Amino acid sequence: MTQPVVLILGASVAGVGAATELRRCGFEGRIVLVDGQPHAPYDRPPLSKAILTGEATTDSIALATPAELSEKNIELRLGVPVAALDAPARRVTLADGTVLSADFIVIATGARARVLPSACSCEGVITLRDLDDGLRLKQVMASAKHVAVIGGGFIGAEVASSARQLGLEATVYECESLPFLRVLGPAVAQRLVDLHLAAGVKVKTGVRVEQVSRAGDGFSLRLSDGSVHPADVVVAGLGALPNVEFLEASGVQVADGIVCDAWGRTSHAGLFAAGDVANWAPTDGAARHRDEHWTSAREHARIVAHTICGQTGPVWAEYVPYFWSDMHGKRIQALGTPQHADEVRFVFEDETKGAFLAEYLRAGQLIGVAGCNAAGRLMKYRARLVPAPASIQPQALKETTE
Numbered sequence: 001m002t003q004p005v006v007l008i009l010g011a012s013v014a015g016v017g018a019a020t021e022l023r024r025c026g027f028e029g030r031i032v033l034v035d036g037q038p039h040a041p042y043d044r045p046p047l048s049k050a051i052l053t054g055e056a057t058t059d060s061i062a063l064a065t066p067a068e069l070s071e072k073n074i075e076l077r078l079g080v081p082v083a084a085l086d087a088p089a090r091r092v093t094l095a096d097g098t099v100l101s102a103d104f105i106v107i108a109t110g111a112r113a114r115v116l117p118s119a120c121s122c123e124g125v126i127t128l129r130d131l132d133d134g135l136r137l138k139q140v141m142a143s144a145k146h147v148a149v150i151g152g153g154f155i156g157a158e159v160a161s162s163a164r165q166l167g168l169e170a171t172v173y174e175c176e177s178l179p180f181l182r183v184l185g186p187a188v189a190q191r192l193v194d195l196h197l198a199a200g201v202k203v204k205t206g207v208r209v210e211q212v213s214r215a216g217d218g219f220s221l222r223l224s225d226g227s228v229h230p231a232d233v234v235v236a237g238l239g240a241l242p243n244v245e246f247l248e249a250s251g252v253q254v255a256d257g258i259v260c261d262a263w264g265r266t267s268h269a270g271l272f273a274a275g276d277v278a279n280w281a282p283t284d285g286a287a288r289h290r291d292e293h294w295t296s297a298r299e300h301a302r303i304v305a306h307t308i309c310g311q312t313g314p315v316w317a318e319y320v321p322y323f324w325s326d327m328h329g330k331r332i333q334a335l336g337t338p339q340h341a342d343e344v345r346f347v348f349e350d351e352t353k354g355a356f357l358a359e360y361l362r363a364g365q366l367i368g369v370a371g372c373n374a375a376g377r378l379m380k381y382r383a384r385l386v387p388a389p390a391s392i393q394p395q396a397l398k399e400t401t402e
Contacts, residue, residue: 003030004027004104005029005031005032005104006019006027006029006032006102006104006308007032007092007100007101007104007105008032008033009034009035009092009105009108010107010277011034011040011041011076012044012108012110012276013043013297013301014108014276014297014298014300015035015041015106015301016033017300017301018106018300018301019033019069021301022305022309023073025305025306027308027309030075031072031074031075033069033075033076033077034092034100035077035078036079036080037130037131037132039058039078040065040066041062041063042062042131043061043062044129044130045294046061047128047130047131048128048154048155048158048159049161049326051131052141052166053165054138058131058135080095080098081246082095082109083095084249084250087252087271088251089101090103090270090271103270104270105270105271105272106264106272106273106274106308107247107258107266107274107277108274108297108301109242109243109246110242110243110275110277111241111242111243111276111292112240112243113127113128113129113236113237113239114238114239114240115127115236116209116236116238120210122212122213124214125212125236126140126234126235127236127237128155137235140232141162141163143232144232145232146168146169146170146230146231146232147163147169147170147171147232147233147234148171148219149163149173149237150173150212150221150234150238151172151174151236151238152172152173152179152180153180153237153239154323156174156235156237157325158326158327160196161199161326161327164199164201169202170200171201171202171204172196172201172202172204173207174203174204174206175205175206175207176205178205179192179193184339184370185338188338188344188358188370191372192372195372196328207225208224209221209224210222210223212234215230218230218232218233219234221234240292242257243277244258252267252268255279257276258277260280262281262316263303263304263315263316264278264280264304265307272304272307274304275296275297275300276292276297277290278290281316283316283317283319293322293323294323295322296319296321303315320335321337330354330373331373333370333378334368334369334370334371335382335385336360336366336367336368336385337360338368338369339368340360340362340367340368341367341368342361344360344361345361348371348374348377350373353373354372354373355371356371357370357374357377358370358371359381366384366385369385
């Protein structure tokens with residue numbers, strides 16, 4: 001009897017996670033892991049941190065080496081992107097013309113960095129999404145004095161933190177009134193801005209970068225308030241777009257990523273999606289969205305592998321969202337859905353360590369928690385968190401202190 005074949009598109013944390021989880025589940029069929037990059041699978045969070053500062057190398061951020069995958073009988077094909085997918089036939093065509101067929105296909109092609117519109121940008125502005133981006137940014141920062149970061153989200157904040165660690169000047173430009181405002185609310189967002197300011201990062205909020213142009217060996221940034229600012233390096237941290245272009249003629253349902261149910265199943269039998277490219281059915285009644293966190297991608301991979309193997313385990317509805325970020329020597333963490341809260345209260349403070357912990361509530365019910373340098377306290381909340389109510393919209397937060 002012929003063994004089943006699983007084809008995984010993307011050697012991301014979701015792709016590698018699905019492959020290794022299949023083996024842990026006892027899957028004995030053929031597993032083929034395909035990726036358009038030439039690099040062996042690697043972890044992305046260090047690209048904006050330890051890779052830039054030299055605390056990590058390309059070897060140390062490996063998700064799995066080719067030898068380790070080979071030991072698990074996982075075939076690795078690198079350097080050839082996916083060109084097209086025939087969903088009903090479960091057949092993939094690679095850019096070099098190779099055609100691969102499978103019983104199951106897991107799409108884990110991830111996302112790419114959103115770029116500035118060409119009309120307001122110029123050559124040399126760096127986005128940070130893959131290893132080559134990280135190595136390029138590290139190289140240009142080595143001879144720079146001032147780094148400008150457009151976008152105050154986690155990528156931007158981490159790049160600014162790395163720049164300061166290297167002794168460079170750094171300025172963050174954020175169009176919202178505060179970075180992290182929509183994710184963590186104004187009270188905690190302001191504390192993260194305070195971390196930047198204490199570390200010497202300049203933070204300009206409520207303004208848009210309308211034009212980036214070359215100025216000698218560096219750049220000139222013109223803002224919406226009319227001011228002009230110089231920089232040696234410009235990094236755009238504007239979010240990400242799912243890599244779904246190869247699905248254009250496939251018939252697979254796409255809407256801000258690949259539309260999936262709560263088991264990663266797409267609109268076609270035998271096709272699954274996981275990680276940043278996947279738009280899984282929400283379990284809290286909120287609008288659909290891609291959950292672009294490392295832990296979400298790993299959970300997607302686990303559930304998809306178990307579903308393919310016909311096994312049961314913890315389901316997506318039981319997953320408690322979690323993310324973390326490191327900046328200025330501090331670890332920021334969040335659990336649950338703080339973006340849906342109508343009240344935040346600070347329940348722990350340690351000014352000497354720069355630590356705090358905040359609870360997020362909706363209608364008096366605990367739905368999230370966020371903290372700085374408070375990992376032990378924060379993780380104790382995992383079992384206490386409950387899903388946010390259905391069909392909710394974020395509201396202005398009230399701040400209290402216990």
